[in-house]
Amino acid sequence: MTTPQAPSQSPSTRLQEHLTPSQQIEELSDSEGFEDTMEPATTQPLPSFPKLQMFESPLRDELVTDSSEIETETLDDILPFLDGNPYNFELNSFGVPKLQRLEHIIFLHKALRTYPAQFAAMDAARPWLLYWSLQGLTCLNEDVSEYRERVTYTFSAAQHPMGGFGGGHGQLPHLAGSYAAVLSLIIVGGKEAYDMIDRKTMWHFLGNMKQADGGFTMAPGGEEDIRGAFCAMVIVALLNLPLELPPTSPARIKGDETFLTKLPEWISRCQTFEGGIGAAPTNEAHGAYAFCALGCLALLGSPEEMLNKHLDVPALLSWLASRQTQPEGGFQGRTNKLVDGCYSHWVGGCWAIVEAAVQGSKDGVGARLWRREGLARYILACCQGQKGGLRDKPGKYPDAYHTCYNLAGLSAAQHRYVYDYEKNSGTTAAPLSAAFNWTVADVVEEEGKIWDREDTVNIIHPVFVVPWGQAEAARKYFEGKAEF
Secondary structure, rough: OOOOOOOOOOOHHHHHHOOOOOOOOOOOOOOOOOOOOOOOOOOOOOOOOOOOOOOOOOOOOOOOHHHHHHHHHHHHHHHHHHHHHOOOOOOOOOOEEEOHHHHHHHHHHHHHOOHHHHHHHHHHHHHHHHHHHHHHHHHHOOOOOOHHHHHHHHHHHHHHOOOOOOOOOOOOOOOHHHHHHHHHHHHOOOHHHHOOHHHHHHHHHHHHHHHOOEEEEOOOOOOEEEHHHHHHHHOOOOOOOOOEOOOHHHHHHOOOOOOOOOOOHHOOOOOOOOOOOEOOOOOOEEEEHHHHHHHHHOOOOOOOOHHHOOOOHHHHHHHHHHEEEOOOOOOOOOOOOOOOOOOOHHHOOHHHHHHHOOOHHHHHHHHHHHOOHHHHHHHHHHHHOOOHHHHHHOOOOOOHHHHHHHHHHHHHHHEEEEOOOOOOOOOOOOOOOOHHOOEEEEEHHHHHOOOOHHOOOOOOOOOOOOOOOHHHHHHHHHHHHOOO
């Protein structure tokens, strides 16, 4: 399939012939859902596709294990996409498949429609399905304001009377669902969406999740892990909630005063002997938990102060750098695991925060620790589905989750996010204002640019992972609100 040549119509106009008149975000039903979006790859590459300079480790373990066999099989599936063009996509000026923008937009609009009956198991994940689709669309420069009313209605039904959001009406609140719901409402923006959030009950819900050891549980009686800390502090920062714990908070009753009490110290205990970050103290290091930990610390203060004070940064750098696989160029989530497109964000998104902590974004240190070119090539060559959407790797099906986080990773590769230690924004003096001091610059040719302007995706906030400017707009709105 070849990407259409640049038409005179805008993507939004061209979409009308592909989409039904009614775009719906509905309850799960047994109506028609997604079609199979992946076909077997053809094996004939285009002659113009440049040969990839591949670097494989000179040290090969002769011990054959299930893991080593799967790794070899996976590489066999990926190499034809790195060294050829099985789907016959149109190539950009660097000889790399172009971003199939229109096809991905169509795919994500479909992800906001009715789902078939077999998706009932995903019912509690509805906030995530909306967030992944909306964030992916905005990353592709698509206007999502048409969904504002439906998104607001969807989450008004999912908001729990005791605070927070569940997956839908009548479901218990959960921090992950609350995080995805708040981000979705921030993305569509507007007074109606903002005012639908009950900030007072949210404050009480988050207070009930705060634990005396410094961390947060994901739900009442649920697991305590780094996701809870990150999700909670994102919500507190965006909604400008009081830092003081509610009087009924179990942690407050035991003597803690604020949401920040013992939190950085608890995150420190999550760093493992490898240098990465686990879900909780003593857990295995994992890429997604690393982003949650770094994002949480970057909310509490400047990266330079918080990371160097509470983490072993050299060990963290070593662990993160080791997650970029060769010759694939993408990231794995854990030691001795397979490359996966979603870690384009979960690990790739860590670099801006880490570079800000070591000032590498100014002197080029970051460019020597990870390869933007390798990540961008993996996403464009290996993760684009033949009929739209992005995926884990060749052989997998595209989905909204991998589409969202592949695009976020592509944004991390294409833009340089720089922390401005001298920036004086309207939120600088307010609590949890550190994450509003980022600036952005384009990547230059010397840093490994292999994409054309048409392949460039939008800027996203490196901590909040929403469109650039949306987090600031929401925070400014809530700063203007009176106390509960």
